[in-house]
Amino acid sequence: MENKDTNIKVPLISKVAYGMGDVGCNFSWMFVGNFLMIFYTDVFGISMSAVAALMLFSRFWDAINDPVIGALSDKTHTRWGRYRPWLLIGAPLTALVLMLSFWAHPEWSSTAKIVYMAVTYCILVLGYTCVNIPYGTLCGAMTQNIEERAKINTFRSVSAMIAIGIINIVTVPLIAALGNGNDKRGYLLVAVIYGCIFAACHIFCFAKTKETVEIPEKQKISLKVQLAAVMKNRPYLIAVAGQFLFGVTLYGRNADALYYFTYVEGNKALFSTYSLCIIIPSIIGAACFPPLFKLTNNKGRAASVFALLTGISMFIMYFFSVGSSPIPFYVFSCLAQFFFSGFNTAIYAIIPDCVEYGEWKTGLRNDGFQYAFISLGNKVGMAIGTSVLAAVLGACGYAANVQQNDTVLAVMKHSFTTIPGILWMITALVLFFYRLNRKAYNNIVKEIKERKSGH
DSSP: OOOOOOOOOOOHHHHHHHHHHHHHHHHHHHHIIIIIHHHIIIIIOOOHHHHHHHHHHHHHHHHHHHHHHHHHHHHOOOTTOSSHHHHHHHHHHHHHHHHHHTOOOTTSOHHHHHHHHHHHHHHHHHHHHHHHHHHHHHHHHHOOOHHHHHHHHHHHHHHHHHHHHHHHHHHHHHHHHHHTTOHHHHHHHHHHHHHHHHHHHHHHHHHHOOOOOOOOOOSOOOHHHHHHHHHTOHHHHHHHHHHHHHHHHHHHHHHHHHHIIIIISSOTTHHHHHHHHHHHHHHHHHHTHHHHHHHHSOHHHHHHHHHHHHHHHHHHHTTOOTTTOHHHHHHHHHHHHHHHHHHHHHHHHHHHHHHHHHHHHHSOOOHHHHHHHHHHHHHHHHHHHHHHHHHHHHHTTOOTTSOOOHHHHHHHHHHHTHHHHHHHHHHHHHHTTOOOOHHHHHHHHHHHHHHHHTO
16 A cells, blocks of 8 residues: 655645635534524524424434534545535535525414424534535545644634634624614525625635545444444544533523623624624634644643633623623633634644544544544534523523513523633533643554554
């Protein structure tokens, strides 16, 4: 077997293109995570309990399609590689479903609205899976150089933070401007714009990246064997646990954010102001991962430090508000976002390295399959974070577009500050036990190459 050099430097244009892929992801998934829940309840007219049930049900759907798509992407053979073709085909189709998901019909019966919501959301989740799992796996297929992977993921995270900042700053005023007082029309037109951006970014990523790391050709491997191999991969299991907690905390808080500014602070326009304040710390924080990795020589430990400081900053935010103490509120908001952005870079940089560890430990390399469970862990966390929030708000008496009772307001405030703060500290503790450092990783890659060359 040819021992092809995969310890390569990745061209700048490829790093930029890979980063643009996450710009596209966020114009779809972060838009969904931050705005779909309040769109369902306050525009479409769907009950909070129905939304909570959907979020939980959709994860059972994810549990089926995530590993399937991961395994299929590993088995894909084209002249463009295994993962890139999924971006070219999947992104435009998913963009169309995104637009349909934000097509509100408040005049329909409750049953019809719930059925439409369930069908479009589940297809949207499947489409996103068909794009995001191959996209995430692509990083590990571009190079086996650990420093280059860190740089690629820094480009990804910086690009993502810029995209998230733009989305959070412009979406609320854009809905108002395009809708001209009609939120139903405003949400739909924004979804059309964001869907086009989602598709264009992934097509650019497809065009300007290249796969160099090949998965060894093997006989068909059963799901049982692949799962057994995964269970022997300790760094990977820690990464999955980190992604699960990441999903619970990030998406639960993001779903709560617009509710928080609308009802607790009393002005949803403050969400755009808040987002504007944190965009620069987001970009700087994302770029701070490589120096911390260089200092710690361990991506998991770097992620742990970022998670701990994120949690402390968010917890302190509980004691301030925009109305009574705006300066400390925005200072700790900026700190929380700075540390979160560093964490976001680190947690995704961990994943490709775990694939090499698994290949070294078990002889089995299945990038897409492993990334599928990372994605599933994140989505299950998202489901729990958003569905629990929806269920608790509903149980406490939430009603759309009216003044909320004190219990609902307290839930919204804690869900934006103390609860995610504590969960980030737990995430830091889990990732502290990640042991795959730079020296161990380089030795693993060297040994894998020696095995393949027969030395």
